[in-house]
Amino acid sequence: MLKRPSTRRRSTAPEIQLNLVPMLDALVTMISFLMFTMAFLSFTMIESPIPMVSSQENEAKLKEPPLQLTLTIKDSEVTLWSPFDHIQPVSIPNKPEGGIDLLKMHEALVGIKQKFPHENQIAFVPKGGTTYDDIVQILDSVRNFDKTDPPVAVLNEKTGVSEQAKQLFGDVIFANLLGGEE
């Protein structure tokens, strides 16, 4: 049986120690800078252009009147309608406990999108008492697809290939901004 090797070491080389202090200084400076300059709040936005009044000449140039899907918020219901009667008006009553039934409204919008896949614009007519929170929730429901929604195919005119629509009705215009009903 072999003898166990000795654990004793005889070394004359000096022990190397890395000087971490300058690196530590650099790290502390970088962390301070990053914490000072970074934004901890994560904002998002919903963009909406101001409505424009279209001239009669422009309207005459259109071969076919547009869908002009309109979402009107009323005291007890939400109505989806088209001023040119492209769709039957859909009324979605508020939930029994109060508040807009966003789920049913979204389902109705997906149904309309399937019929008019190229349509991206919606005119939004809130009432004066609608809160900003409600407006954001409604616009979220109007603009974005849910994961459970059926895919809507849109033909890309440039490539000639059908693609999945990325947004439901992404272009929202506050229709009663410059006047009109609330």
Place this chain on the structure above:
Amino acid sequence: MASRSIRQRRGRHKIHKDFELQLTSMMDILVIILVFLLKSYSASTNSFATVRGIQLPISKTTEMTPDSLLLIVTPEAITFENQRIVEFVQTADSVGGTSPRYEFKAEDLDENGMRIAKLYDALNRARDKAELLRQKSPARDANGQPLPWDGIMAIQADKRVRYDTLRKIMYTAGAAQFKIFRLLAMRQPQS
């Protein structure tokens, strides 16, 4: 009691010659913090800030928010580019933002109560300033003309603000030739 000599006091706090502070673990922590900050830093591209007493709505939208002129509707007033422009009617309940009313004083409104006069002036000043900067800027379009003013305004409002207040603000901005509104909200955390 006799006081100790200076030498005795110094000797008590004397650090041993071989003592070395172990910095490795601290380095590990700092590197982890640095990596986390660098990862988060890439997602923050705007310089928007919020103010105390304002509760922003939460949105599922994931669009980034480029910098633009910022209007904030606080329970006390409307501020535009960090300047207080119009103050709302204050009541005992509305002070401190417990139940804000967001009502304008009658003298602050014109055009049948739709336009906020002081805000209109402030927005016009901001537009003039932006147009002047565009004219002085070396950036030009294909015809050598200064780039047109984009007319974008970001609106940050408390989630309890009613549409009739927002409508007056947007109407006033429209009168001052602002064309696009960006309604700001907090991004919903990804599940």
